[in-house]
Each structure stands twice: as structure tokens, then as C-alpha cells.
Amino acid sequence: MIRFILSRLVQGIIVIVAVISITFLIIRLGPGSPFATGREMPEYVRANLDRIYGLDQSIPVQLWRNLKSFATFDLPVSFRLKGWGVGDIIAQGFPVSFTVGGAAFLIAVFIGIPAGALSALRAGQLRDRVTMAAATLGVCVPSLVLGPVMGLIFGLKLHWFNAAGWYDGDDWVLPAMTLGLISAAAVARLTRGGLCEALAADHIRTARAKGVDEKMVVARHAFKLACLPLINYLGPLAAGLLSGSFVTETVFQLPGLGRHFVNSALHKDFTLAMGLAGFFAALIVIFNLLVDILQAWLNPRIRLTDK
Amino acid sequence: MTSAQTSTTARSTGPWQIAWQRMQRNRAAMIALWGVGIVTLLCLGGFALFHESQSEQDMNAILQGPGLHHWFGTDNLGRDIFQRVLCGGCISLLVGIVATLVAMVIGLTYGLISGLAGGRVDNLMMRIVDVLYGFPFIAFVILVTVIFERSLMLLFIAIGAVEWLTTARVVRAQVLALKNQEFILAARTYGADTGRILWRYMVPNVIGQVVIYASLTVPGIMLMEAALSFLGLGVQPPNSSWGALIQEGANNMQTSPWLLIFPGAFFIATLLALNTLGDALRDVLDPKSISDLSRLDH
Numbered sequence: 001m002i003r004f005i006l007s008r009l010v011q012g013i014i015v016i017v018a019v020i021s022i023t024f025l026i027i028r029l030g031p032g033s034p035f036a037t038g039r040e041m042p043e044y045v046r047a048n049l050d051r052i053y054g055l056d057q058s059i060p061v062q063l064w065r066n067l068k069s070f071a072t073f074d075l076p077v078s079f080r081l082k083g084w085g086v087g088d089i090i091a092q093g094f095p096v097s098f099t100v101g102g103a104a105f106l107i108a109v110f111i112g113i114p115a116g117a118l119s120a121l122r123a124g125q126l127r128d129r130v131t132m133a134a135a136t137l138g139v140c141v142p143s144l145v146l147g148p149v150m151g152l153i154f155g156l157k158l159h160w161f162n163a164a165g166w167y168d169g170d171d172w173v174l175p176a177m178t179l180g181l182i183s184a185a186a187v188a189r190l191t192r193g194g195l196c197e198a199l200a201a202d203h204i205r206t207a208r209a210k211g212v213d214e215k216m217v218v219a220r221h222a223f224k225l226a227c228l229p230l231i232n233y234l235g236p237l238a239a240g241l242l243s244g245s246f247v248t249e250t251v252f253q254l255p256g257l258g259r260h261f262v263n264s265a266l267h268k269d270f271t272l273a274m275g276l277a278g279f280f281a282a283l284i285v286i287f288n289l290l291v292d293i294l295q296a297w298l299n300p301r302i303r304l305t306d307k
Numbered sequence: 308m309t310s311a312q313t314s315t316t317a318r319s320t321g322p323w324q325i326a327w328q329r330m331q332r333n334r335a336a337m338i339a340l341w342g343v344g345i346v347t348l349l350c351l352g353g354f355a356l357f358h359e360s361q362s363e364q365d366m367n368a369i370l371q372g373p374g375l376h377h378w379f380g381t382d383n384l385g386r387d388i389f390q391r392v393l394c395g396g397c398i399s400l401l402v403g404i405v406a407t408l409v410a411m412v413i414g415l416t417y418g419l420i421s422g423l424a425g426g427r428v429d430n431l432m433m434r435i436v437d438v439l440y441g442f443p444f445i446a447f448v449i450l451v452t453v454i455f456e457r458s459l460m461l462l463f464i465a466i467g468a469v470e471w472l473t474t475a476r477v478v479r480a481q482v483l484a485l486k487n488q489e490f491i492l493a494a495r496t497y498g499a500d501t502g503r504i505l506w507r508y509m510v511p512n513v514i515g516q517v518v519i520y521a522s523l524t525v526p527g528i529m530l531m532e533a534a535l536s537f538l539g540l541g542v543q544p545p546n547s548s549w550g551a552l553i554q555e556g557a558n559n560m561q562t563s564p565w566l567l568i569f570p571g572a573f574f575i576a577t578l579l580a581l582n583t584l585g586d587a588l589r590d591v592l593d594p595k596s597i598s599d600l601s602r603l604d605h
Contacts, residue, residue, distance in 0.1 A: 015441045023450060030454035140578040142530055144537045144550065145571040148557035156561050246449065247534045251557065261446060262538060265453040273450065280443035288441060 005289065012285035019281040020070060020274045024063050027270040034079035034268045053079075066274060076271040080264065086275035089260055094279075097244030097256035099172045100179070104241050107180025108187050109234070115184070116191025120226075121218065123196055132192065138185025147178045147251035164253040175252045179245055183237055190233055194226035201225060224298055231298070235291035239283040322515070326591045336587030342580035346573070350400055353393025361390040362545050370563050380565040382555060392570050395547040399574070402462055402541075402548070403529035403581075409467025410528070411521050414474025415513070419505060421475065422482025433479065436472050444469035448531070452540040462541060466531055474520050481513040515592045522585040526578045533574065549574040 035041065035049050050056045054065065069076050075087040115135070119128040154174055155163025161174050198204065199222050207217050244258030253259075257276055264272035330336055364385040365377070373380045379388035421432040451465045485491060485508075494504055533550030535541035537557075542548040549570045556567030 011438060012441070015438055018438075019442060022447065026447070026450045026454055032454065136582065137575075137579065140526070140575050140582055142533055142574065142578070144533060144553055144557070145567070145575065148553075148560055148567060149571075152560050152564070243443070246445065247537055250538060262449060262453075265450050268454070277443060277446050277450075280446055281441065284441050284443060 005293075008285075008289050008292070012282070012289070015285055016278050016281045017067065020067065020278040021063060023274045023277040024066060024270055025059070027265070027268055027273060028059055028062065032268045034270060036268065066271065070274070070278060075275060078264070078269055078272040080267040080269040080272070086272050089272060090257065090275060090279055093244070093255060093257045093260050096166060096254055097249070097258065098242055100175045100248070100254065100256065101238075101241035101244060103172055103176035104179035104183060105234075105238050107176060108183035108237065108241075111180070112184035112187025113191050113230070116188035117195055117218075117223070119188065119192045120195035120199065123192075128192075131188065135185040135188040135192075138182060139189065141182060141185075142247075143178050143182055143245065144247050144251065146182060147175070147248055150174050150178050151252065164251070166254050171252075171254075175245075175248050175254060178251075179241060179248055183241070186233070186237075187230070190230050191226065194229045195222060198222040198225035227298055228295060231291055231294050235287040236284065239280075239287040243280045243283050322592075329591045330587060333587050333590070335583050336591075339580040339583035339587065342576065343584060346396065346577050346580070347400060350393050350396035353390065354397035357387075357390035358394050358397075360387075361394045361547070362386060370559070372563070373565055379569040380563065382563075382566055383559060388552075388566065388569055391547055391552060392549070392573055395542075395549050395552045395570065396573055396577070398459070398542050398546055398548040399529055399532060399550070400577075402459065402466070402532040403525045405463045406466040406470070406528045406532070407521050407525050409463055410470035410524060411474055411517055413468065414471035414520075415478050415510075415517055417471065417475040418478025418513075419482055419509060422479040422486065423501070423505065423509070425483075425486070429479070433476070436475055439472055445531070445534075448535065449538070449540060452535055457540065457543050459542070459546075462532060462535070466528055466535075470524055470528060474517060474524075477516050477520060478513050481516055482509055485509060485512055519585075519589045519592050522581070522588045526581040526585070529574075529578065529581075 033046070033055075035046065047056070054062060057065075066076060073087075075085050078084045078086055078089060081089060115131050119131045122128045151163040151174060154160045162168060162171055163174075165171060195218075199218070201222075204217060204222055207221050208214070212221075244254075244256040244261075246258040246262055248254075249256045249258040250262070257279070261273065261276045261280075263269070264276060330340075365381060365387070366385050368377060368381045369385045370383050371377055371381045371385075377387050377389065379392060381387055382391070417432065417436075421429045424432070448465050448469060452461065455461055491504060491508055494508055499507070529549075532541055532548060533553065536548045536550030537554045539554070542551055544551075552570035553567060553574065556563075556565075556570060560567045
């Protein structure tokens with residue numbers, strides 16, 4: 001177990017270093033410069049700027065220097081947001097993304113799982129069909145449509161919330177609902193599928209034959225089995241939601257990590273882009289590890305080995 | 308069973324025909340199939356007819372609501388939304404299909420090589436896939452579309468290059484299962500070389516799985532294209548796509564909701580049909596259920 005976690009952590013660090021390096025290479029080897037402005041820049045000014053920031057060194061040297069500064073947590077500064085370190089920007093943007101993404105995750109879990117479970121228990125009945133029709137529609141509604149519609153109805157028409165921006169304490173509600181409802185639809189479908197399959201399994205028949213109470217059969221035996229595919233989905237979902245959604249943060253003009261990343265790419269702000277991409281990768285690594293541990297805990301057939 | 312039915316069953320015993328028969332019994336799938344067909348034809352026809360005139364500005368009808376002359380209304384430049392929705396849809400579908408093909412070709416090739424090579428090579432190749440699952444790929448796609456000159460070709464490759472991982476896994480598992488079966492051994496003893504074994508014996512047996520996964524991938528890829536276009540990083544003017552149109556609509560939705568409603572409705576309906584179709588194909592093409600069905604029918 002310990003060996004498994006250690007080996008996965010080493011693998012995770014390799015992933016993070018690779019992600020940071022690829023981000024750097026895409027931006028630095030592509031056209032454009034972090035100093036580009038609207039007007040023409042005299043050659044000697046550009047050369048001086050490049051020298052000051054060390055951009056005149058060879059690409060491998062620059063990459064090594066940047067990796068070293070990330071590895072020692074001596075984070076570089078952003079090129080576009082003057083006076084901001086990459087760490088400051090993450091520290092400021094992550095709470096926004098975390099609030100919205102965390103709330104969206106809870107909505108997805110607390111609406112999706114009960115809806116899917118009830119559907120599975122009433123499989124074939126009217127309520128199941130209605131719920132699943134709604135869930136199927138839900139997975140097909142993209143956030144770039146639902147987000148603006150939510151903003152229009154609850155922001156511009158009803159004036160319950162701000163249609164965009166991050167000013168008031170309740171500004172997380174609309175973006176979280178947008179992301180949460182869409183994810184809830186997917187979670188409901190997975191829960192129903194998993195639970196239907198689990199209820200047909202042999203050990204459930206055995207439990208029923210033993211005379212175990214039906215509630216216990218569902219809650220203890222079937223649900224545990226149904227959780228396995230669900231957890232596989234929820235782990236990456238949590239990582240994705242917490243790291244901030246590119247589209248939803250743009251729709252609602254939130255100062256979260258997703259929007260910082262898009263802006264950093266647009267301005268060739270490679271230090272910030274590297275930091276954010278590395279942060280996203282770290283979140284994915286952590287949640288994938290959590291998924292593996294949870295899976296092994298729920299299903300004794302899975303043994304964690306560092307093969 | 309009537310004699311007509313018996314004769315159909317007797318004539319068509321290949322797995323694809325059986326799949327098609329099963330498909331016809333699934334009402335939702337048939338509606339979805341019709342839906343996808345109609346939308347595709349509409350968009351293709353629309354693109355052929357309007358792809359010049361979609362940029363024409365009607366200065367007498369700026370931001371006009373739906374009406375007899377402009378069925379879906381006009382945008383703030385006086386362009387006809389009906390024409391733009393059809394032309395944009397054509398591009399959205401094109402990206403969805405071509406990028407999926409790119410992903411499937413990469414996944415199929417990778418999976419075939421890994422499965423056939425076996426041993427250490429296979430181990431290493433699958434470990435790489437495991438590691439790649441941990442990559443924030445959407446961030447890379449955004450980076451690439453921001454940094455490099457945006458074109459449809461870049462979209463096909465950038466999106467296609469991130470969606471092949473699951474295909475590779477599925478194909479590799481299938482190849483491992485097939486590799487030691489008698490008919491492959493028989494082909495080898497006849498002197499078939501590796502290329503022929505791959506092409507004549509492996510590919511036909513894994514293609515069903517690839518089709519299932521491809522049909523489930525198309526809507527996801529169309530969503531990714533829409534998100535990129537929404538951020539201004541996808542399809543560039545004068546071309547348009549549903550994502551780009553939805554973005555324009557979202558900016559004007561308070562005064563002119565039709566700019567959001569029509570492209571949004573077309574997009575959602577298409578995704579719904581494609582997803583339903585994908586689910587149905589999975590039920591229908593699953594080799595296990597096919598053999599079950601053939602037992603039932605004969």
C-alpha cells in the first residue's frame with residue numbers, strides 16, 4: 001500500500017514536470033513574445049528586455065532554470081500582471097475556482113446520486129423514464145448555452161444574482177449551478193447504470209435469499225458495487241471542477257484559474273501558464289490517487305501493487 | 308414468424324446486418340438516426356447554398372427578430388441567422404467527424420502495435436497511456452490554438468490528438484484476446500505476414516469496438532470545438548460554427564435572444580441525437596449481445 005502510494009507519487013511528479021515542460025515548449029517555440037505590445041518595439045529594447053529576463057539564453061537552459069524555480073517553490077513572476085508572482089496569482093484565483101467548483105461538485109453529487117439511485121430502484125416506471133430523459137438532455141446541454149441562459153433568467157430578468165462578475169458573496173451560485181446541474185445529469189446516468197447492474201449481481205441475490213432487509217441490500221451491498229464506476233468518474237470530475245472551468249469562468253467573468261490560464265496563453269505569459277498547467281496536473285494526480293485508494297477500500301478484489 | 312421475416316433473417320446473417328436489424332427495433336435510435344441525417348443534410352445543403360451569402364449584410368434589417376424574410380432573424384451586422392446556423396453547423400459537424408477520425412486512427416494504430424508487440428513494449432506503451440490520462444489536455448489544446456495560427460487543420464489535429472487514449476486501450480485489449488486464437492495461428496501457418504494479419508484479421512475484428520467508441524466521441528469533440536470557438540480560439544471568421552454563433556448570441560441575449568436560441572437549439576438537438584445514437588450503437592454492436600441475438604433468431 002505505502003509502496004503503491006509512493007510509486008504513484010513519483011509518477012505524479014514526472015507528469016507534473018512533463019506538463020510544465022510541454023507548456024513552456026509550446027509557448028516558447030511558437031511565434032510571439034511575452035513583451036509584444038500593439039506598437040512596434042525597437043530592436044535594442046527587445047534585446048535588452050530579453051537579456052534582463054534571461055530570454056536570450058538557449059531554450060534548454062531557460063527550461064531548466066524555470067523548472068528549478070518551480071521545484072524549489074521559488075516561483076517566477078508573471079510577465080503580464082506586473083508585480084505579481086505566479087504563486088500570488090494562484091493563491092488569489094484558486095479560492096474563486098475552488099468555491100465555484102466545490103459547490104458544483106456537491107450539487108452534482110447530492111442531486112445526481114439520489115436521482116440516479118431512485119431511478120434504478122424504480123427502473124422502467126414513469127418516474128425513472130422522466131428522470132433519465134431529463135438526465136440525457138442534461139448531458140447534452142453545454143455550459144456555454146446553460147451559463148448565458150442562467151445569467152439571463154436569474155441575473156438580468158429576475159435580478160436575484162449578478163449576471164456576471166465576482167463582487168457579492170453569492171456570485172458563486174449561478175456558475176456553480178451551471179456546472180453542477182450538467183455534471184449531476186452525468187452522475188445520475190452513471191449511478192442508475194451502476195446500480196441496475198449491481199442489483200442483478202449474484203451476491204445481491206444471495207443477500208436477498210438470506211433474508212436481508214431490502215433497504216440494507218441496496219444501501220450496503222448493491223450501492224458499494226455501483227460506486228466503483230461512479231468514483232472513476234467523480235475523481236477526474238472533481239479535479240476538473242476545482243481547477244476552474246475555462247468556459248464558465250469566461251461566461252460569468254470570474255477571476256478564477258481557468259480564465260487566468262486563457263489570458264496567460266493569449267499574452268504568451270509562459271511563467272504563469274506553466275504554473276497553472278502544473279497546478280492543474282497536480283490536482284489531477286491527487287484526485288486520481290484518491291480514486292485508486294477509495295476503489296481498493298471499497299472493493300477488496302482490487303489489491304494496490306506497484307507493478 | 309411470417310415467411311417474409313424468415314427470409315430476411317436467413318439472408319442476412321453477417322454481424323453488421325444483425326446489428327442493423329437490432330437497431331431498427333430501437334425506436335429512439337431510429338429517431339436519432341433520422342435526426343442526425345436530416346441535420347447533416349440541412350447543414351450540407353445550407354453550406355452549399357449560403358456559404359457565400361451568409362456574410363452578406365442586410366442593412367435594412369439589423370438585429371431583426373425572426374420573420375418571413377429572415378426566418379431566424381439577423382445579427383448586429385444584418386447577417387441572416389438561418390444561413391449562419393446551417394453553415395456553422397456544417398463546420399461543427401466537420402470538426403466533430405474529422406477530429407474523431409484522427410483520434411481513432413491514432414488510437415487504432417497505437418493499440419494494434421502495443422497489443423501485437425506484447426511483452427515489454429506493450430507494458431511501456433500502456434504505461435505511457437496511463438500517464439497521459441493525467442494530463443490536463445484541454446489546457447494544451449487551448450495553448451496550441453492560442454499560440455499557432457488558427458485553422459481548421461490545427462483544430463482537427465489538436466483535438467484529435469487528445470481523444471485517442473481510450474481507443475488505444477480498447478483496441479489493445481481486443482488484440483491481446485485475438486492474438487492467440489486459432490484463426491490467427493491458421494493464417495500464420497498459411498504464411499500470412501504480420502501486415503496481412505493486422506489488416507485482414509485484426510482490424511475487421513476490432514473495428515466494431517472502434518465504431519462504438521467513435522460514435523460516443525463525436526459529441527464530446529463537438530463540445531470541445533464549441534468551447535474553443537466560444538473562447539474565440541476555434542473556428543475563425545468568415546467561417547463560423549455553432550460555438551462561435553452561441554458566443555455572439557450570449558453577448559446579445561438580453562436584447563436579441565434569437566441569436567442564442569437558434570444555434571443553441573440546433574447544437575443541443577444534434578448532441579442529443581448523436582448521444583442517443585452512440586448509446587444504441589453500443590447496445591447493438593457489442594459482440595456479446597450480437598451472439599446472444601443470433602442465438603435468439605435462429
